[in-house]
Amino acid sequence: MDPSALPVSQPAAHEASCTQVACGVCAFNPLCHSPTASMGAPSPVESRRRLAPGECLYRARSPHASIYAVRAGFLKASVPGACGAGQVVRFLLPGDVAGLEGYAGGVHETDAVALGDCEVCEIPAYRAEILSDFNPRIGAQLRRLLAQELVAARASAASLASRDVHERIGRFLVDLGRRWRGRGYSATRFRLPMSRRDIASYLGLTPETLSRALSGFQARGWIRLKGRELDLLEPAALASPTGAR
Amino acid sequence: MDPSALPVSQPAAHEASCTQVACGVCAFNPLCHSPTASMGAPSPVESRRRLAPGECLYRARSPHASIYAVRAGFLKASVPGACGAGQVVRFLLPGDVAGLEGYAGGVHETDAVALGDCEVCEIPAYRAEILSDFNPRIGAQLRRLLAQELVAARASAASLASRDVHERIGRFLVDLGRRWRGRGYSATRFRLPMSRRDIASYLGLTPETLSRALSGFQARGWIRLKGRELDLLEPAALASPTGAR
DNA sequence: CGCGAGTTTGAGAGAAGTCAAAGTGTGTGG
């Protein structure tokens, strides 16, 4: 896997050194660049919005006014569980779409919080609806996006239900690399956009257990980890069950 | 909560004593009974299909040919994990829809297996697509169904990530009751359609741990459980964190 | 009536959680 052979979208330095992706790898792309949109109609994207670190894109139970594409930066989505900071259920990378779950009941079901400086494209929900009524391809694209998120959520639940903690952590790292590759970056060298605490929450662990496991991976030479800079040296080993090691 | 005040759909005894629901509580209802369908067009439901206990409705990686509504009986959906029987990620009750996740990549992502005698309504995927292209309400309904499943899957993942095992089990039981109530039955007295092993798999536990927890609930007078017949006596206590007890 | 799968119960080992403290990195203010 030669990284230079990949269709690298130029990571143009955004202000504050956000990671950014080209529209080409954005999940919104078929909406923004639909025939409808290109034939003189205005882009469905109403506005762009900036978020500071820790700022909320939307909160659980707020009305489902818009859907968003992450243009630069990272967010986490968490369900505001009874106690404390809530469970992180998803991490959003540039090109991901946020807010689709609002189609269920007209309100958002999660908090979406920026992990750093962010920029998102906003499409009003009613506009997406109208577009998809008018253009079957857009309707199909919305269904596909929803179904993809559903598949990812199911996979996440299945992973959490597997009791092999080390495999869960390893798969998380490898999967994150896979998502980076889909955006034109290296699948084995990247920076973790989120804190250990957030990762631990997402994986259903304590930060201490996560840290110990990561140290263990490093001791075996499977990863190299310094702060948030990560190198996956043995992806296959990371993703395999503990028993098969 | 007087059960008789609820919109009880008559549980007509199907052959082999399946539990059945009226079309009124079926998630497909807006598709089957859309204006399009009633205005002379044939019902989008192509056929009904019977399944014997243990029979597969569809398998993971099989082409996404149809979506299904459960008319009678129960199914489980499981991801065919590397080892053994796979992780159960969902239980389907009468009125639930199966197969929507196929819109992501054209193939099913889970195995759908009948837990007993079942009957399902089948709608070819292409027909649902055409209908939703033609009728915006159907398109919106498909989006709503997908989003609802997404919300449920996220909630399931969040629950799995919470480390409070007893709360997880309690919430599972209460949530099952909630789903029964939505179908016109009692939320506190019902029969578990699945084995302990399946429940344990769904919750990320061993059957032994599950069994011990259920025995504990019974000892405290929170449930009454005999075989698969269940009585929820203290739903509030079941759903509360261990710490708050 | 007896077999067998499923379920419950028991004892012991192992793994993750908790509490605590040291270490590291980051951002701010002087």
Add this chain to the structure above:
DNA sequence: CCACACACTTTGACTTCTCTCAAACTCGCG
């Protein structure tokens, strides 16, 4: 530009809980 403070991360010791292995028990079905 440097120093300090704070949050985050890592490591350690100990506790608690679940898992594992094993056996007894129950229920449904042939």
